[in-house]
Amino acid sequence: MDNKKIDERIKHPQLRKSVTSARDAASWIKDGMTLGLSGFTRAGDVKAVPMALVERAGTEKFKVNVYTGASLGSDIDKLFAEAGIIHKRLPFQADRTMRKKMNEGELLFVDQHLSHTAEFVRGDVIEPIDYAILEAVSITEDGMLIPTTSIGNSSIFAEKAESIIIEINMAQSPLLEGIHDIYCAGKQGERSPIPLIKTDDRIGTKGIPIDLNKVKGIVFTNQSDSPSTIVSPDEETKQMANHLLAFFRSEIEAGRLTEQLAPLQSGIGSIANAVLHGLIESEFEDLEVYSEVLQDAVFDLIDAGKVNVASCCSITLSEEKMKQIFQSFEKYRDKLIMRPQEISNHPEIIRRLGLISINTALEFDIYGNVNSTHVSGTKMMNGIGGSGDFARNARLAVFVTKSTAKNGDISSIVPFASHVDHTEHDVDVVVTEQGYADLRGLAPRERVPMIIENCAHPMYREQLWDYYSQALERGGQTPHILEKALSWHTNFATYGTMLEKVKS
């Protein structure tokens, strides 16, 4: 790294002497330490030091706790898991190998609401952080760290960590400087109202203020974020988008929404992306996005002139989109604001702005309880992420899923959710490719017919009705046949299908 580049990216002179190699930085990390890494949904993660740490595992036995914003890219979670160096991981991950190790009990995963981690760290509730390792575009003259494509928990990690290692990533656009808005909520019991009342309000600083004495090393890297793994909209996700648009239209007709809708939040993944994508051809205009992650669809909506402003805590794009967006980033800059995840996911703001929150379900039951995390109630998929932060406080908590999985052998609509991440009290609208069910203000017995008829796949409807009518004979606010409640899941485990006819 030549001095000119160092000086350009590290504007605070005192810090220039801290430049070091990833391997050296990784060598400071000891067995039993806790690390706070930047990174949220594959964006803005540190890349070099974690890799060097994995390398060390080849010759040395150690374990660390790893806290992040959300999932990491660059296969880091995979490599961490394979190297066996993780004791505890939180608050979210989305890697197949790590998931396998978690489910085998080889590493501990704490599945946390994404807005909660900062509170736990600030309140000294969980293991304190030895090293915050944070990706940056640059460090300003006054010693502020300018994050890259995500903020995640970086600001609270920087504040609370014993020491800080910074990765300055030359592959991240310097144009990112200026889109961040760092606001610290402060301690519970001592904090003021968060002064954000519109999606595009700026309430903080453009970078993360850091204690320069804590900076132990600065590593230069040059590696793009991992592209997102979303797949393009398909026929079924298009149908889901259409159902959601139909619901929005009925809300407008009822006078509860206007054509500007309300600030939109959409979860990570292909389905949520596809559903947002459906707005492009719609009549809705002057939209705002207040979300945790911006995926491809939001930029398509900006290009289509549909979205005026998008607040986020990370930008996670497909390979093609990433190239396109960062080649003409000037075009998008003034429409984007990036916030710490504590603020993007804060109940205070979500409730105040009255978001429309769209998240993906793994399954939901005939009463509207949603499982977002556990396959068959036991095996972790990714984690709850921000879905609980949003659903619990939004104006409209919408959950979307295809009505079946595994070629129809799994019904996403079941008699009894095998794990509950979002309770019947929190779920407003459920959508599948079959249709939508608006559950607001409905008693459990009113919900069932709507969910079965509007959302379940036709091939499972009779079976759901059978369960419900037997349950009704036993009565109750929420009728169930407890000995059969989880039989759909056990049937799938035994016979490879939830479908009675095939099974017998």
Added chain:
Amino acid sequence: MDNKKIDERIKHPQLRKSVTSARDAASWIKDGMTLGLSGFTRAGDVKAVPMALVERAGTEKFKVNVYTGASLGSDIDKLFAEAGIIHKRLPFQADRTMRKKMNEGELLFVDQHLSHTAEFVRGDVIEPIDYAILEAVSITEDGMLIPTTSIGNSSIFAEKAESIIIEINMAQSPLLEGIHDIYCAGKQGERSPIPLIKTDDRIGTKGIPIDLNKVKGIVFTNQSDSPSTIVSPDEETKQMANHLLAFFRSEIEAGRLTEQLAPLQSGIGSIANAVLHGLIESEFEDLEVYSEVLQDAVFDLIDAGKVNVASCCSITLSEEKMKQIFQSFEKYRDKLIMRPQEISNHPEIIRRLGLISINTALEFDIYGNVNSTHVSGTKMMNGIGGSGDFARNARLAVFVTKSTAKNGDISSIVPFASHVDHTEHDVDVVVTEQGYADLRGLAPRERVPMIIENCAHPMYREQLWDYYSQALERGGQTPHILEKALSWHTNFATYGTMLEKVKS
């Protein structure tokens, strides 16, 4: 009612002509209408018009929807249910007869977070309110309604209802004037931060502003609130209180709390009351209460000089306590603030103040999922009330329950919660008479030993371990044997006990 008394209580001259009888007022209510009644946990409920409405049911067939703050006193929910005049009831009730009818499917009950009802009413999401029927101490010169011993949803009911009927209750102390603080959150997307940053901040008006043209009638009544039905602390609730105090002490030792603790919220009922009662003999001082309902224990704590200020949305006392408190209400007035339930239970405030929230569980499972509402997953007990508002946003979400029920035939700690109102993501600490388990920052597999060893009753521990070790063989983030997950509940239904040894 003599004119002097009318003039004293109705200070706005225009309204004096609206005085009428309960029977007349009740006659205006038509089949299919929706009523918004004052009343929260038996306090401040309207008494005369509902009774007159029940009377009408003797000679006439009709049904109405009834929205309230929370549960009603004066057996009104019982009489409503017996008369068969309720189509839909929300957001909470606590009456044995009504519960039976709900569970038999004879009336629809929507079990709502108590902070959500106001949003649903304001947003025109649920059936609009034809008549708001609200208890008051008086009406001011400038046409504000001064509520009595609860505010509940009265302010939003008054704002949104087509018409208003007021019951001025001469039995309620005029000294209540001045303790209320009415603040309207405003529409989502248009609202400002709620400017409450300390428990005792006053941010609103002393009464509910009403549109005088909507007032159709004013009925005078003279009937005390129904006393609460709580029972005195017993040996087991004392043990629970001691475990909670031990937990608080360990938090102080860890530097996470001071001896002032943090503003306390405690749910309705004997157990929560007993647990708060345990603070009287403790070393903790200068306490604050920010809760929905104040029960006897809070006044004992004020008397003991332990509590400096208590914010609430209702005051629900035992017969004896009610007499004592209202005979010397001057002593308590400046320590009390009563707020609409949307504010007492608002996620923004709960998170900002960092409440310690203590609520009662019906059962919880070995991973910390809490059921607060459904007996054996089907039969509604009372409702979720405010427990979700608080637990989801508090600094510390504590759930308390006795480790067994029905003389030991039911274990409150089960392999799999038969209904989930508070997910594993939201539950921080569980307490029984056996001890407490601090679940914060723990992965599911770390939670199990703590919950079994610290909280389960010794006679159920082996059985819980058996389940868990079998489940462990199958693996998973949250190991389960799905075909046995609900067997404890089905065993209870079949054999009258969850205990394997007795059963076989």
